[in-house]
Amino acid sequence: MKTQTPRSLIFFTPETIEGAAAPLFDAGISAGFPSPADDFKEQRLSLDEELVKNKEATFYARVSGQSMIGAGLEDNDLLVIDRSLEPENNKIAVCFLDGEFTVKRLRVSADEIWLQPENPNYPIINITEDNNFLIWGIVTNVIKKV
Structure with missing residues (x-):
């Protein structure tokens, strides 16, 4: 940077790094009672793609x-x-x-x-x-x- x-x-200034996407568990993170780990579906998430338009x-x-x-x-x-x-x-x-x-x-x-x-x-x-x-x-x- x-x-x-x-x-x-x-x-x-933003610096994009190829392959820097982190795992995203798209089941939602419960702030109440925990949900079983089997429900997690892993995807990849790039903060650059989310935050930088x-x-x-x-x-x-x-x-x-x-x-x-x-x-x-x-x-x-x-x-x-x-x-x-x-x-x-x-x-x-x-x-x-x-x-x-x-x-x-x-x-x-x-x-x-x-x-x-x-x-x-x-x-x-x-x-x-x-x-x-x-x-x-x-x-x-x-x-x-x-």
């Missing part, structure tokens, strides 16, 4: 901070970001704002754009023409460690 280091996020426009970045915990994005989670998707109201986006990258929920109304954190301890940011602002990409998935 290649890395670039903007100020607050580290971006990774447009390889040339997809990047990964690690979350830094707590401003999006209400949306389930926590410190050190890995974001899957697609730069080919159109920004829309209510989407979670990685934005370049005044020299730094940030991840926030887009709020678009009439002629205004707001970046809304998902943590009440952080302020909503109103984007004005005075800001150096770019919507860099749309978050499509989050990968967590448990």
